[in-house]
Amino acid sequence: MLLFFFRPLLAIFRIVFSSRFSQEWAFFSWNQLTRPLLFSFQQAFLSTGLTLLIGLPAAYLFARYDFPARKMLRAFSLIPFILPTVVVAAAFNTLIGPRGWINLLLMQLFNLTEPPLSILNKLPAILLAHVFYNTSIVIRIVGQSLERLNPNMIEAAYVLQASPFQAWRKIALPLLMPSIAGAAMLAFLFNFTSFGVVLMLGGPGYATLEVAIYSQVFERFNLPMAGVLAIVQLTVTWLIAIVQNRVGHTGIRFGNAATANESSLRRRPERGAEKAFVITMCIFLVLLFILPLLSLAARSFVTLEAARGERGKIDTGFTFRYYAELFRNRQDSIFYASPVASIQHSLLYSFLTMIIATGIGLLTSYAIVITGKRFSRIMELLFMLPLGAGSVILGLGFLLTFNHAPWTSGRYPVILPIAHALIALPFVVRTMVPAIKSIPQNLRDAAAVMGANHWRVRREIDFPILSRALMVSLAFCFTISLGEFGASGFLANASTPTVPIAIFRYMSQPGALNYGQALAMSTLLMITCVAGSFFIEHMRLPGKTETLPSGKYLTGK
Amino acid sequence: MLRILDIWKTYEGKPLLTGVSFDVKEGEIVCLLGPSGSGKSTLLRIIAGLEKAESGQVYWGNDDVTGIPAHKRGFGLMFQDYALFPHLTVAENIAFGLRIAKHDKADIKRQVKHALENIHMQDFADRSVTELSGGEQQRVALARALVTNPRLLMLDEPMSALDQDLRAYLIRDLSSRLRDSKKPVIYVTHNRQEAFDLADRVLLLSEGKIHIG
Structure with a gap:
């Protein structure tokens, strides 16, 4: 442990601080530090926000409603968790890339010669992949506490004259807050330290700290600068982790009072609005979770080569090649x-x-x-x-x-x-x-x-x-x-x-x-x-x- | 005051309540006695408006309140596990209903203070409810249910979360508080002794029907 974890860590510090005296930090450039640092924060905030926007309703969907294929969809929503980043990057490439399914479809439909959708190598592609990854965190963490939220809490609020909205706003939300905050912090941490996704889906100019470290080492051969970035990254992630740990502990304060043992609050959607919600969310989640994976698998069996000399014309066919x-x-x-x-x-x-x-x-x-x-x-x-x-x-x-x-x-x-x-x-x-x-x-x-x-x-x-x-x-x-x-x-x-x-x-x-x-x-x-x-x-x-x-x-x- | 007419309810395909009817008069304490699984709690929840019956009506005086949602019925209910809000202090728990009803701050403060005095827990105002003993929790839950001045008070097995020694002492305490409140009360229990100690009238619920005790 000492040999294989702390020595490498020490080496990073050493390379930064030993060169200080010899070269007067000639390697150092503020620009190369602040740009990836800012971008890390920026995309992590955006990704986390979007993740919550989709993850919270999804968590609610799985915790409160019974519908056909619920189990299967939930299982699918947890898959991103275990997928290597290269796979995810490849999957989104086959879906939204210049030769991706969506572009091909649009070109066919409107007879275009150029792919109309170009978000690959730009911020939206990174955000999309991050949402794909981290929504499952929100579904898991928030879904779990939603399922275990003592229904008496809400009902006690009702009999104290709180409207359903007030009951959610004043009782359910505060009780769920630790888990929502915890999930958000975790998602933020993952987004902040994102490497593979940003390296493969973000183009030049889109570098998180980790990607910047990589390019300092392999493109600029500036090891001390990579060391500086690494130290900054370590500091920030550990700070986030400490806060996350704190947030997680506030949940314990509520004790068991807010958790039910056996409550299964899931039921079939009844009113029209509920049905609409369930159906919309299902379609959305299928698009988000299943489509990219199917797209990857399907694309690996299909040739799509532009015929020589004829732009836009594409030969397609099934292949094991x-x-x-x-x-x-x-x-x-x-x-x-x-x-x-x-x-x-x-x-x-x-x-x-x-x-x-x-x-x-x-x-x-x-x-x-x-x-x-x-x-x-x-x-x-x-x-x-x-x-x-x-x-x-x-x-x-x-x-x-x-x-x-x-x-x-x-x-x-x-x-x-x-x-x-x-x-x-x-x-x-x-x-x-x-x-x-x-x-x-x-x-x-x-x-x-x-x-x-x-x-x-x-x-x-x-x-x-x-x-x-x-x-x-x-x-x-x-x-x-x-x-x-x-x-x-x-x-x-x-x-x-x-x-x-x-x-x-x-x-x-x-x-x-x-x-x-x-x-x-x-x-x-x-x-x-x-x-x-x-x-x-x-x-x-x-x-x-x-x-x-x-x-x-x-x-x- | 309260009139329950021919309530029917099935639970997981089996009949649970098969035509339950009774009434509660002004200031009367009615105990609903029945074995566990007999549908006592479900009946309370139907009266409170938390659950819908398949058929039957709930009347308050001459008003049919069957279709009115729980938060507009003005009935109080004390839950079996008390359902105190763990993220709020003792005083905030008691104040919750008053805040929802948009009382002004000074009034809320005064009423909460009064309620805490009533249950001899003035010093507990800023405590977290998770630190309280079972008996203390019960008193806070009762204060919370009463402070909004509900037209009817329902208690779902209020003693079940407490240990045996405490019960005997608390039952007298609770009984006098309920009488002081002068409200119609429905008290659900599976404990015969408790029911007869407390009630003006005992109703026996078994096999989906009310039998006069």
Whole structure:
């Protein structure tokens, strides 16, 4: 932990402050700091506002109404959570990009030669993707407290002569406020630190701090400046996290008084206005959540190449070619590695991540359970820190610290799975600790009385009970490592890219084949991640697990 | 005063109330006694306007209030779990109904002070309701229900959240407060002793019908 988290962090500070005396901060430019900082805030405010605008009615929809396909739609609305950013970027590219479905449709309809909708590489595309991501946070957090809001609270207000509007305004809203504020802060945090989405959907001139860090390193080769940005970013995110933590705690003040145990307030919509609300929201949510994913999958099977010399005229057809090409290593390819190689690398990395993270995570979890309360709090906090730092900063720190032998001597960057493991560790700990706590001590005592020694007890009692939680941990590690983009962007060798890196490269190269292959890989990655999350959600775990505050890192930010 | 006429209600497809009729006279305390699941609370909620009956009427004097929403009926209801608003202080909880009714500030202050004196909780005004004991919560809930001067007061199992020792003491206390209020009261309970200690008249609700106790 010290070696792999604090040393890289220290390295960032060192590179900033050591150069201070030698070069008098010649690397420093206010402009390069304030522009991404302002843009980070600006887009995060806008994204969060839009997210609430859509998320709050959606949360209400799922908490209060029963309608056909409710379960399915809700499941879909939670999918964005686990999708890697490259997949989301690719999906929105196929929907709203210049060759996206919407533009194609409009061109067909109105006989246009140019794509009429051009929001890709501009702010609206970024906002759209952020709304896509974070609406599920609002649905989850606010929806949960809406479902548990004691209906007597509202009814008590009614019998005290409050109109339905007054009851909502004066009772329900204040009671829901902690969760609304909490969800908003979390969404803001994710938006503020957005990397992959902004890098791939925002064009030049649209850089958040994380994207700016990346371009300082790889385009301007100005490491000290990247360090400055990283420190600013760390300060801001930790400040937000502290406030978020505070806000979350005010909810506890209300105690259980405001929560109902069994209340299911869901009912079928009755009045006309209710029906209209449910139908509109459903259509809207299908458009927001399902359309981009379908669009991606569909586009990966379709050729759309402009016939040579004839602008606007497009040959379309169904094809498996993009998938077939994934497994071919073209000699004339301008890329360093074939797609199938990147899949192999990713699988290798995620395998290593699984071993490292679950190994360390299991030991840590036992340590947290066995030791006293205070120590366990410190431990939990310590292991959450890498999450707060963000994967780009982790990547930068690792790059600065481990960019020498023995770490770089092998063909594969061994530090990459270590970085992934650091990101996955909190998920493992959060899964394992409640599971370990759930094992009644008397089971172990009973086994011991029957003559089992310490290790035998662990093997015969603990392990079988924990096996499910272990499986879930492994699934977390697997999906996180597969989709991780921020740290990987810094650490993957040019010759051994991961799948998200390969998708990023292919997307940014011209040519229909490259584009198609990127989409095919994105689709495969999407399916894998959805399957992984399905597995995680449907494994019934011993002990109470809240997988929520995590989302961002599953998305491979 | 209050007249309930032939109320029918089904719950999850099964008949719950099958033609319930009774009335409550001015200043009378009526106890509605019945086993759990007999539909007592549902009946209260129908009278309060929080739930709709499939058929039947609720009259106040000669006015049919069946179609009037809860917040316009002017009936008070004390919930089984008291439903004190956890984000408001004791005084703010009591003041809530007065604020909704747009009393002026000085008047609200005076009335809340008076209400707190009545329940001997003057020093609790600025406390959070989540810090109160069960008995204290009950008193605040009663004060909150009475301060708006409702035409009718309903209490849904007010003792069920309290432990046994407290009940015996509080039942006398509550009884005298209800009598002092001089309001018609419907008191729902499944405890026979409680019902007979308190009521002018006990109605037994079982199998969807009222039986005179």
